[in-house]
Amino acid sequence: DAKTTQPPSMDCAEGRAANLPCNHSTISGNEYVYWYRQIHSQGPQYIIHGLKNNETNEMASLIITEDRKSSTLILPHATLRDTAVYYCIVRVANRDDKIIFGKGTRLHILP
């Protein structure tokens, strides 16, 4: 699986959109971008994934650049409950579970 690069931490004001970047410059053509988050003392929670088109669900939006070398997770209206570590990973869709998690981005939502 390709590696990803994320900023170690970010701040966002409550109620504003949180934009979390991820660089995956070595992504292969059949690899998807997945986002998970981990709230303190809980297991990682799946957020969203995509291949090349932008995706949106009830939790977030995923914007993938045309060259697929980077992506941005958008939490449209951040709340204090969105404080967590966010992981961006790339892998062939559901091929196996040998996922390589990086260090992720620790998102602080400021009241």
Added chain:
Amino acid sequence: KAGVTQTPRYLIKTRGQQVTLSCSPISGHRSVSWYQQTPGQGLQFLFEYFSETQRNKGNFPGRFSGRQFSNSRSEMNVSTLELGDSALYLCASRPEGAPLHFGNGTRLTVT
């Protein structure tokens, strides 16, 4: 629908002992995987089981083992515990072709 259930939630063991952790996947999920999470190494893949067979394995010593039962429930065992085995052990399950769903983990402390 109940989520992935891991028991026990917390465990304290002494060096040299062995430990067994249990995971009940979401009903209908046949794939179960295990991860170790430590502050220094982050989330690391241990192994994956599907239909009672180990499908993939991470880079951990043979002291770490697992199994899956016919009802998809899984256990992992660590023998001859070392201080460095102190970690949060996470179990995840998924149906084929879908993202992982994680449990909240078992926090193991080795003294």
